[in-house]
Amino acid sequence: MNEYTRPPLTSLACVHPACELFGQTGQGNLTIRKVYGRDGIRYLRCRVCQYEFSERKGTALWNCKVPEAQAIAVAEHLGEGCSFKDTARLVRVDASTVRRLCRQFGRHAWQFHDDRVRELVVDSLQADERHGFVARRSQPVWEAEMIDSASKFILSHVQGRRNGELIRALLADGASRLLNRHNIVFFTDGEPAYAALFPELFGVPFARLRDTHRGRRPRLRYRIPRSLAHVQIIKKHAGRKLESIQVRYRHGSRKRAQDALYRLRHTTPNTAIIERRNATARCMNATQTRRTLAFARHPLAKLALGPPGTGDVDALRLQLVPHQSHA
Ligand SMILES: [Zn+2]
Numbered sequence: 012m013n014e015y016t017r018p019p020l021t022s023l024a025c026v027h028p029a030c031e032l033f034g035q036t037g038q039g040n041l042t043i044r045k046v047y048g049r050d051g052i053r054y055l056r057c058r059v060c061q062y063e064f065s066e067r068k069g070t071a072l073w074n075c076k077v078p079e080a081q082a083i084a085v086a087e088h089l090g091e092g093c094s095f096k097d098t099a100r101l102v103r104v105d106a107s108t109v110r111r112l113c114r115q116f117g118r119h120a121w122q123f124h125d126d127r128v129r130e131l132v133v134d135s136l137q138a139d140e141r142h143g144f145v146a147r148r149s150q151p152v153w154e155a156e157m158i159d160s161a162s163k164f165i166l167s168h169v170q171g172r173r174n175g176e177l178i179r180a181l182l183a184d185g186a187s188r189l190l191n192r193h194n195i196v197f198f199t200d201g202e203p204a205y206a207a208l209f210p211e212l213f214g215v216p217f218a219r220l221r222d223t224h225r226g227r228r229p230r231l232r233y234r235i236p237r238s239l240a241h242v243q244i245i246k247k248h249a250g251r252k253l254e255s256i257q258v259r260y261r262h263g264s265r266k267r268a269q270d271a272l273y274r275l276r277h278t279t280p281n282t283a284i285i286e287r288r289n290a291t292a293r294c295m296n297a298t299q300t301r302r303t304l305a306f307a308r309h310p311l312a313k314l315a316l317g318p319p320g321t322g323d324v325d326a327l328r329l330q331l332v333p334h335q336s337h338a
Pocket of ligand 1: 025026027030031032033057058059060061062
């Protein structure tokens with residue numbers, strides 16, 4: 012057994028959902044049944060429920076079928092923006108192995124993000140959409156993202172056709188990860204769907220009092236509290252040249268937006284942080300590079316490379332107990 016590559020037993024948990032110690036680390040319930048394979052992987056037994064399982068069960072590396080060092084190298088290469096074929100040549104594995112591992116790591120990265128990115132305390136957010144393709148030039152798939160302006164942490168990433176549904180999915184997912192969705196300043200481009208959906212997804216719902224119980228229930232309305240604001244930055248281009256920038260305070264108070272800008276040490280409302288992220292994402296993902304030959308051939312491959320963290324080796328080693336969906 013290699014103590015340098017295997018995590019300590021106290022960081023692992025029983026993966027049997029019916030077990031009373033399910034998902035709880037450091038309980039002293041795990042014993043080593045045997046050590047197997049080239050990587051010295053431990054097969055564990057839970058003393059409480061007698062269930063036996065591989066220590067990699069629940070991690071991105073479970074059942075990866077190639078030596079662990081190679082699987083990790085695949086993740087690192089993909090994380091640095093190498094194409095599938097580049098990765099296969101550099102790591103000396105088959106291209107089909109890269110494809111399979113990419114999806115496996117992507118699934119894990121999504122689940123990891125969904126599990127851990129909860130109840131965030133954030134002062135301001137920026138959002139934008141990036142253009143890309145799947146399979147052929149005629150099949151555009153957009154990536155929409157929401158980022159915390161202060162830490163540059165990506166809260167939310169969704170993919171799909173560029174329409175209101177994509178924006179709704181982004182806002183709903185991003186808002187659900189905040190501790191208080193009513194206390195943020197949101198900076199976006201001029202896309203009308205942002206302004207139209209903002210009250211519903213970040214505002215405070217209220218129903219008007221009814222004097223009768225007959226008839227149709229009145230539609231929910233949304234109030235924008237003082238702690239909430241949405242600012243749109245509309246850029247007009249003449250060819251490649253930026254002609255003008257227009258700032259529109261769409262919802263909430265101008266004061267709230269300016270307080271957030273002051274804390275960021277910004278002088279004017281902007282979407283510079285998400286635009287910077289767009290540029291990085293284009294470098295770090297072969298399928299997102301402009302005018303590339305390496306665009307994603309399969310929607311799943313694009314989805315797998317989407318979440319920031321597919322190439323994060325520490326996250327790949329983390330054991331996520333079988334997912335229980337959040338209500
Ligand atoms: Zn157990």
